[in-house]
Structures are given as C-alpha cells and as structure tokens.
Amino acid sequence: MNEQANVPHVMMVVGEPSGDALGSELMAALKVKTEGQIKMTGVGGPLMEAEGIVSLFPLSDTAVMGLREVVPAIPRILRRVREVCDYAVETKPDLVILIDSPDFTDRIGKRLKKMAPELTIVKYVAAQVWASRPWRAKTMGAFVDHLMALLPFEPQFFEQYGLTTTFVGHPVVERASQIKDGEAFRERHNIRSDEILLGVLPGSRSSEVRFVFPHLKEAVRKLAKTRPNLHTVIPAVHHVAERIRSQTDDWPTPLTLIEGSKEKFEAFDAMDFALATSGTVTTELALAGVPTVVAYNVGKLTGLIARFFINIDDITLISIVQGKRIFPEFILGDCTGENLAEAMGKLMDDPDAQERQKKEMAEALVKMGLGQESPSVRAADTVLKLLA
Numbered sequence: 001m002n003e004q005a006n007v008p009h010v011m012m013v014v015g016e017p018s019g020d021a022l023g024s025e026l027m028a029a030l031k032v033k034t035e036g037q038i039k040m041t042g043v044g045g046p047l048m049e050a051e052g053i054v055s056l057f058p059l060s061d062t063a064v065m066g067l068r069e070v071v072p073a074i075p076r077i078l079r080r081v082r083e084v085c086d087y088a089v090e091t092k093p094d095l096v097i098l099i100d101s102p103d104f105t106d107r108i109g110k111r112l113k114k115m116a117p118e119l120t121i122v123k124y125v126a127a128q129v130w131a132s133r134p135w136r137a138k139t140m141g142a143f144v145d146h147l148m149a150l151l152p153f154e155p156q157f158f159e160q161y162g163l164t165t166t167f168v169g170h171p172v173v174e175r176a177s178q179i180k181d182g183e184a185f186r187e188r189h190n191i192r193s194d195e196i197l198l199g200v201l202p203g204s205r206s207s208e209v210r211f212v213f214p215h216l217k218e219a220v221r222k223l224a225k226t227r228p229n230l231h232t233v234i235p236a237v238h239h240v241a242e243r244i245r246s247q248t249d250d251w252p253t254p255l256t257l258i259e260g261s262k263e264k265f266e267a268f269d270a271m272d273f274a275l276a277t278s279g280t281v282t283t284e285l286a287l288a289g290v291p292t293v294v295a296y297n298v299g300k301l302t303g304l305i306a307r308f309f310i311n312i313d314d315i316t317l318i319s320i321v322q323g324k325r326i327f328p329e330f331i332l333g334d335c336t337g338e339n340l341a342e343a344m345g346k347l348m349d350d351p352d353a354q355e356r357q358k359k360e361m362a363e364a365l366v367k368m369g370l371g372q373e374s375p376s377v378r379a380a381d382t383v384l385k386l387l388a
Contacts, residue, residue, distance in 0.1 A: 008034070008387045011093035012042040012053070013084055013108060015062040015101025017204040017237050018280040020045030021261075022124065022376075023099050025171050027051040029380035041091065043084060046238070047261070056083060060239045062104050081107045089116050094387055096120065098144075102127035106140070113143035120386060124148045124379065126158060126165075137161040146386055148379050151321065152367055168378040169369025170317070172283045175265065176370065179288045182269030189256045195231040196272050196348070198223070198253075199290065202244055203277035204237040209244055211297040212277045218337025219275055221252040223344060231256070233271065235264035273348060275340060282316045282327065283368075286361035291354040293343045294327045297335040321364040326357060 010030065014023045024047035030038055031051070040052065045059035061080055085108060088096055096112065096119055098105035109121050123144045127136060138161045140147070147158055147165040155165040191197055200220060202213040224230050233256045236244045241259050248255055258267060268288035276282050278296040285292050294316055319326045328343040330336070347353055369375050 007037045007039050008095070009039040009041070009091065009093040010095045010097060010383065010387075011088055011091070012040060012044065012048070012097045012099060013105055014042075014044055014048070014059070014099045015104035016059065017045055017239075019100040019125070020047045020059060021280070022171050023048045023053075023097075024051050025174055025376040026097075026099075026124070026379050026383070027053065029374070029376040030383060033377075033380050033384060041087075041093065042097075043080075056080075056087060062101065077104060078107075080104075081111060084108050085112045085115055088112055088119060092116075093119070095122060095383065097122045097124050097383070100125040106143075109140075109143040120145045122146045122148060122383065122386065125150055126154055137163065146382070148382055150368070150375070151317070166378075166382050168382060169372065169375030170283065171375040171379070172280060173287065173365055173368055173370040174374045174376055175284060176287045178261070178265040179269050179284075181266045182271075185263070185266035185270040189233075191231050191233075191254075191256065191270070195229050195254075196227060197270055198230055198232050198344075199267060199271040199274035199276070199285070200232055200234045201274060201276040201281045201285075202234065202236070202240070203279060203281075204240065206240055206243060208277050208279075208296075209240050209247075212295050212335065213244065213247065215295060215297065215335050215337050215340060216275050216277070217247065217251070219340035219344060222337060222341035224252040226345070227348075230254075233258065233267045235259070235267050273344065275344060278315050278329070278331070283318060283365075286318050286365060287370075289358050289361065291347050291357050292327050293340055293347060294329045295335045295340055296329075296331045317368070318361055318364045321367050322360055324360075326360045326364070 012023050014020050023044050027040055027048060028051055042053060044053045044055050049055060057080055062077055098109055121144055126147055126149050137158055141161055141163045147163050148168050149155055149165050150170040152167055155167050158165040200216050202209050202216060220232055230253045232253045235258050238259055245257060268290060271290045274285050274290045274292040276285060276292050276294055278294050282294055296315060314320055314325050315329055315331060316327050330339045
C-alpha cells in the first residue's frame with residue numbers, strides 16, 4: 001500500500017475511446033467501493049477525466065489504427081510509452097491497470113516490467129489472441145500479473161498459458177440503463193414518427209472514418225433511392241466529428257449529426273436500424289435491440305497482412321459469443337456500399353430476420369453478464385483483492 005498517501009494508488013492507462021469508457025466505469029466503481037479513499041492517475045479521455053483523472057497526455061495521441069495511420073505516429077506513440085513508464089517508475093503505484101489497446105498498452109507492460117519488476121500489472125480486456133496469433137498469450141504472461149477478461153470463454157483459454165484470469169463480464173452491458181428517451185430524441189431533432197431512422201456508426205478512429213465511412217455513405221445513397229422516408233443519424237466521437245462533418249455536405253437523406261454519450265444512447269433508443277463499423281458500438285446496439293449490418297475495412301496493405309493472421313469467421317462479439325453469425329458482416333474487400341445496401345434492404349424488409357437478430361443479441365448479452373452484478377463492480381472487487 002502507498003503509505004505516504006495512506007490510500008491505494010492505482011494507475012490506469014487507456015489508448016482509445018472504448019478504453020476510456022471502460023476506465024471511467026471502473027473508476028466510478030472503485031470510488032464507491034473505497035468511499036473515495038483511492039488515488040487514480042494515468043492516461044484517459046474525457047470520460048475518465050470526468051471521474052477525476054488528470055491525463056498525462058491527450059487520448060488522440062494514441063487512438064490510431066492501420067499502417068498508414070500508425071507508421072507516421074510511431075515516434076509519438078513510443079515517446080508516450082516512455083512517458084507512461086517513467087511516470088510509473090517515479091510514482092510507484094500499487095497497481096498498474098492497462099486497459100485494452102494492446103498495440104499501445106502491451107508496449108508499456110513489457111517496458112515497465114523490465115524497468116520495475118516489482119510493480120503489479122493488471123490487464124483489463126485481453127487482446128483477442130484467440131482470434132489471431134494465439135502464441136501472444138504466452139508473451140503476455142511475461143509482463144501481466146493478472147488478467148480481467150470480458151468474455152466467458154477467455155479464462156480457460158488464457159490459463160492454459162499460465163496467465164491468472166478472472167472473468168468479470170463485459171462492461172458494455174452496464175450501459176443498458178442509459179439507452180432510453182428515444183421518443184424525446186426524435187421530437188428534439190424533428191424526426192417524424194413515419195420516418196425510418198437509420199443509425200450510421202463510422203467508428204472512433206480516423207482510419208475507420210477514412211476506410212469505412214465512404215462505404216456507409218454510399219450504402220445510404222443507394223437505400224435512399226427506394227426509401228424516401230429514410231432519416232440518418234450519425235453519433236460521432238469528438239476527435240473525429242469534424243472529419244465526419246466535412247463529408248456530409250452532400251448527404252443523401254435528412255441527417256442528424258450528434259456528439260456525446262447521452263445523445264448517442266438516446267439515438268440508439270430511437271433507431272430502427274443501424275449500419276455500424278465493427279467495434280464496441282455493435283454490442284451497444286445489441287443492448288438497444290437495433291437490427292444491424294456490420295462493416296469494417298482498413299488499408300490494402302494492412303488488410304493483406306491481416307488475412308494471414310485472423311483465424312475466426314466472425315468479427316462482432318455478439319456473433320463470437322453465440323458461435324454463429326448474428327449480424328451480416330462485410331469486411332475488407334466485401335465492405336462496399338452495394339453489399340451493405342443490399343443486406344440492409346433485405347433486413348428492413350424481413351421482420352422475421354429482425355426478430356431472430358434481437359433474440360440472439362439478448363442471449364449473447366446474458367452470457368456477457370447482463371442481469372448479473374455489474375462488470376465494473378466485479379472488476380473493482382478484483383482490483384481491491386489484488387491491492388489487499
């Protein structure tokens with residue numbers, strides 16, 4: 001225990017917005033569990049800052065993906081890795097929690113374990129090495145002291161590599177209570193009740209806006225030709241919002257572009273359907289029961305390399321947990337406006353397919369912890385046991 005401060009000192013590090021959401025929920029649970037008697041430092045985004053963390057640097061410095069995005073950013077990212085490690089060595093936190101973003105946080109873990117082997121390192125959200133490069137599980141064991149896993153099958157997988165793992169559930173299920181007020185959202189944004197509200201989710205990374213968003217836009221253009229009552233809502237993450245806005249001047253339908261998590265969840269409650277970039281948002285849409293078609297794309301070189309390593313058939317967590325494809329998925333070369341529009345058109349016209357999706361989504365969410373003790377509370381309990 002950090003005797004000088006007389007309260008435990010937990011350092012958390014995230015690398016992108018989805019990790020910021022997980023970190024903020026864990027911070028909130030830890031503050032409740034300790035009655036505020038805890039010191040939390042590290043790297044976070046606006047949600048973690050709202051819970052009281054003073055980030056060492058902006059999250060936008062590390063929230064990049066794809067070779068064309070990452071390569072120019074490597075010197076900056078490596079500098080931030082050194083910065084985080086130096087801070088940890090200097091302040092000696094009782095626990096270092098690395099949240100998601102393995103390309104960034106694993107570098108920190110490896111460097112930090114060499115610099116200060118006495119520090120306890122916890123990984124919150126395992127890299128999905130069961131999907132590609134499973135041998136990485138063994139290398140994780142060299143710098144991770146404890147893993148907090150989001151998916152029910154992960155402990156069995158990681159423990160065969162000697163990595164102590166606790167299944168805490170997927171924190172996204174905690175957001176169910178925030179998905180409400182859809183009717184008020186429609187009224188506030190003048191979206192008529194007879195309009196089909198289609199959510200377009202372009203992703204949180206600038207590379208996703210570059211490589212996926214144009215195909216989503218083209219899909220909407222095609223759908224609008226046969227559905228004149230289509231209205232589009234785009235929830236945008238703050239650091240890519242301007243880039244998205246700059247591409248919507250000639251948008252083919254009436255458009256509502258929003259920012260902020262409250263507006264986003266209200267929009268989810270109001271949506272009839274969604275075209276979504278693969279990521280945490282697909283699980284949030286499942287919570288809202290929104291019939292969804294999923295897209296993902298990267299640069300050609302990144303995609304070529306990825307094909308050699310990915311050994312799973314589906315990319316969305318809902319499908320992976322269920323062991324079968326729940327959402328229509330179009331990735332890499334299949335991610336085209338035509339394919340997306342065709343799949344969405346079929347889904348819109350097939351009430352039975354919509355109901356099947358909703359049923360499978362609900363079953364998967366229960367497996368991920370919905371209706372049980374909240375995952376952030378279970379994660380906080382695990383953290384406090386490790387501190388003890």
